[in-house]
Amino acid sequence: MVEIVSSKGALGARIEGLDRARANEPTFAAMLDQALAEHLLVVLPGAPMTPAETRDFARAFGEPQTQLLRYKRSGDVPEVSVMVSTLMTDGTTDKTAIRAEDWHTDDSYFATPAKATLLHSIEIPSHGGSTWFCNMHSVYDALPEATKKRIDGKRAMHGYDTPRARNRPSARTPEEIAETPDVEHPLVRTHPVTGRKALYLNPNRLDRIVGLERAESDALLDELADEARKPQHHFGHVWNKGDIVVWDNRATMHRVMIDYPVGEKRIMQRVLIKGEPPI
Numbered sequence: 001m002v003e004i005v006s007s008k009g010a011l012g013a014r015i016e017g018l019d020r021a022r023a024n025e026p027t028f029a030a031m032l033d034q035a036l037a038e039h040l041l042v043v044l045p046g047a048p049m050t051p052a053e054t055r056d057f058a059r060a061f062g063e064p065q066t067q068l069l070r071y072k073r074s075g076d077v078p079e080v081s082v083m084v085s086t087l088m089t090d091g092t093t094d095k096t097a098i099r100a101e102d103w104h105t106d107d108s109y110f111a112t113p114a115k116a117t118l119l120h121s122i123e124i125p126s127h128g129g130s131t132w133f134c135n136m137h138s139v140y141d142a143l144p145e146a147t148k149k150r151i152d153g154k155r156a157m158h159g160y161d162t163p164r165a166r167n168r169p170s171a172r173t174p175e176e177i178a179e180t181p182d183v184e185h186p187l188v189r190t191h192p193v194t195g196r197k198a199l200y201l202n203p204n205r206l207d208r209i210v211g212l213e214r215a216e217s218d219a220l221l222d223e224l225a226d227e228a229r230k231p232q233h234h235f236g237h238v239w240n241k242g243d244i245v246v247w248d249n250r251a252t253m254h255r256v257m258i259d260y261p262v263g264e265k266r267i268m269q270r271v272l273i274k275g276e277p278p279i
C-alpha cells in the first residue's frame, strides 16, 4: 500500500511503498501531483536509476523540459541534466552549485518557470551536502499586514544574474543569452492547485520591484528575504543514495549546504517539469 507520510515540519512528505516503475499509472500520478501541491516537497527512497528511467518517472508530475545550460544535458536523454557538485581540492566546484548555496527558486528568469524540479542522487558524499527547502506560503502568511498591503499587486524583474546575488552564475553561450532576457513576475503568486498565496522571491535572480526606486526596492526585498531566512519556514533533506526528491517551485525556495568533504563525489540527475506563467 502506498502511504504519504508528512514530515510534520514546515513542508515535505515521504512517499512509502510506491513501485517507481508504476508512478505513471493515472491513479499514482494523480496522487503524487496532489501530494506535491499539498506538501510542496515529496521524497521517494529507492535505488539509482538511468537517465531514461528518471525521465519516465518524472512524467508522473507533468512534462519534462530541456534545461538552459547545454553542457549539463545528458547525451541521449536531454530532459535529464547531470549536476556535478563535487568539491575540488582548491575548494571550488561547479558555478551552479556555488550559486545554489543561497536561497532561490529554479528558473524564475524564464517567463514560464518550471512547475517542479526533480533531483535524483546518483553519488553522495559520506556526510554533508543536504538540501534545504523554504515554504513560501508560510513566509507570505507570516508577513505583517502592512507589508502584505505594500506588496499587493506589485511586480518584480527577474534576470539570469543580478548584482543582488552573492555569487555569479555559470557562463552562457550566445544562444543561451538570447534565450534569457529579463522577465517580470508578480511578487505574490497564487498556487493553481490549492489557491494559496505564496511570496515569489528569488535572492539569486530577483533584481528589483517594478515602480520603486532602487534603494526602496532593495530595502523591501531585503525585508522579505529576512522573513524567508527564518528557520520556522524550513525543512532539510539529508540525502541517501538513490533518493528522488521533487519540489514545487510555485511555492518554495531551496539551497544546498556546501559542507561536504573535498574530492568525494556528489552527482545528481535533475529534471524540470514544465509550468505555467505565475499569476
Ligand SMILES: [Fe+2]
Binding pocket: 100, 104, 105, 106, 254
Ligand atoms: Fe536550484
